[in-house]
Amino acid sequence: MKKIILCAFVPALFACQAVNASEGAVKYACQSNKSLKVSYRFNAQGLPTQAKAFINGKQRVLPINLKRSNHVDTIFGQEGGYVLAAGYLDKKNYKHSSVLLTSPNNQILFKNCSAIQAAAPVKKTKRKAAQKPAKIGKVYYACQSGKGISVTYHFNAQGLPTLAKAYIKGRHREMPINLARSNHVDAIFGRQGGYVLSSGYLDSSNYKKSSMLLTSPTNEILFKNCSVK
Structure with a gap:
């Protein structure tokens, strides 16, 4: 009962x-x-x-x-x-x-x-589309400990993400989509040994509803529990 x-x-x-x-x-x-x-x-x-x-x-x-x-x-x-x-x-x-x-x-x-x-095969057409974004969208995230960060996303003609850009530690950083690790559940930007932005599945229609986590090249969590403001 x-x-x-x-x-x-x-x-x-x-x-x-x-x-x-x-x-x-x-x-x-x-x-x-x-x-x-x-x-x-x-x-x-x-x-x-x-x-x-x-x-x-x-x-x-x-x-x-x-x-x-x-x-x-x-x-x-x-x-x-x-x-x-x-x-x-x-x-x-x-x-x-x-x-x-x-x-x-x-x-x-x-x-x-x-x-x-x-593991899934990666289509070469997605890599080509990453060079010329069909759409660009900007989001401001409010994060844990009162932190905040703006992220600009690039999308291809199919509405899929190709790049994330953010101002981190005094410089503008570009994090290309990591096709080897992204799928229908998660979107990962950046490579091992660099800045990495992780979010749930993200495309041009839902990116303003995304949440994310950002880590440094040394695996330090820079922005945590980030939600769109």
Whole structure:
């Protein structure tokens, strides 16, 4: 009876987590040749309720963070603990997700993690379109700790992102779309060893609703929990 009552108070997106749960596991290939295996638990609606992973010698259970998850991003764990961030994730697409995992002190433990099963061929036509944007859009993000940053996105004729530009640490930085790591769930700009901007799936029709995270060449988180203002 208590489970039925509690379900009425949880947003419909993640309602009734305890009913008819199912699980699925994904192995990720991450930066610096690291690997990470994550087991996800889903409710009857196919929406995630928790993530489990073996981190720093222990099995960690990260409950879904309902306050920070939405139709663009899925966040597991709470501030002050281990946090796993992914693009929108459900039972149908979790094997195609990419993730980032941080420690309780905000250290990036696993970065640029892509599901091994998600490898997909890259079309050369997208690379050519990146040179001449068909559309340009600018977004201002309000981030954690009172920070803010403006990002300009370039899109090709199909409305897909090709480039992100931002003023970072005294210089204008250009971060080309990373086709090897971007998919229908996540959009990643920049390369390993440089500035990297990570967001949920992004195109010319939804970029003003995106949220993102920006890291430095040394994996330092520069802008975190950034939402469009």
